[in-house]
Amino acid sequence: MTDDSRIKQFEQMASADPDNELGHFSLGRAYLGAERFDDAAVSFARVVELNPKMSKAYQLLGEALDGAGKRTDAIDALTKGIGVANELGDRMPLEAMADKLRSWDAPVPTYETPTAEAEAPAASGPSAAGFRCCRCGRPDGQLEKRPFKGDMGEKILANVCNGCWREWIGQGTKVINELGLALSSKEGQDAYDQYMLEFLQLEEV
Ligand SMILES: [Zn+2]
Missing domain, CATH: 1.10.3880.10 (Fe(II) trafficking protein YggX)
Incomplete structure (x- = not known):
């Protein structure tokens, strides 16, 4: 499937079921893959509006905003995302977002490092x-x-x-x-x- 037809399919999914975060998430990923960063940012912003606890969506929102040249907004999204991921114990997006902030020389919010007890x-x-x-x-x-x-x-x-x-x-x-x-x-x-x-x-x- 080409990028375009894939995007069309996800656009249909997202508009057919506008409150379904998965549809917007998929669409955002398809936009990101096609380097349509502004469109991707709109989709991921919708995902976190529907589900403020989906830490991976903040990570991708930050990526999309940065791609769109909005570094300040990207930092803001990742900072929020780290807070959410920390609260939920989502290690992978947490580390990815913290690494990204470090690579931009942006302040990284403090977060808990996992303990053996928390992991088991x-x-x-x-x-x-x-x-x-x-x-x-x-x-x-x-x-x-x-x-x-x-x-x-x-x-x-x-x-x-x-x-x-x-x-x-x-x-x-x-x-x-x-x-x-x-x-x-x-x-x-x-x-x-x-x-x-x-x-x-x-x-x-
Ligand atoms: Zn489980």
Whole structure:
């Protein structure tokens, strides 16, 4: 698929379902790939508006703003992103954003460095509510609401933590990009669901 047709497909996804952060995230990535930095910045700004806790989107927003020649705004986005990533313990985007700020000689906000305790799942067993993420085994960080309607949304709410769900959103975007999945078709949707089940280890739940 060419960049242009890919972008058209994601533009359709984003406008068909304007409150779906995944659509805007995918579109932003496609714009970024085509070096349409201003457009990418608009898409990622929409993602963080819809989901202020998606740390990876701040990272890409910063990249897009910098590409568009807006270094000050880029620094602002990454600084916010580091705060979010720090709060959620998203190590990879956190380090990437901190490295980027350092490379610009911009101040890097202080953040916690992980401890062995924070990295390991809690040893004290399931939380009072009995939630334990089926992918990472953590007893905390349950989603506050189902991510979409239907049985699958309920299943994810009951079994997948917020961190793993957000990781899937990043991964799902890659799957769509790399396979050129058309989510408007049944085959595309089925393939996407299959990857999601595998990634979240939901098959045997
Ligand atoms: Zn998890």
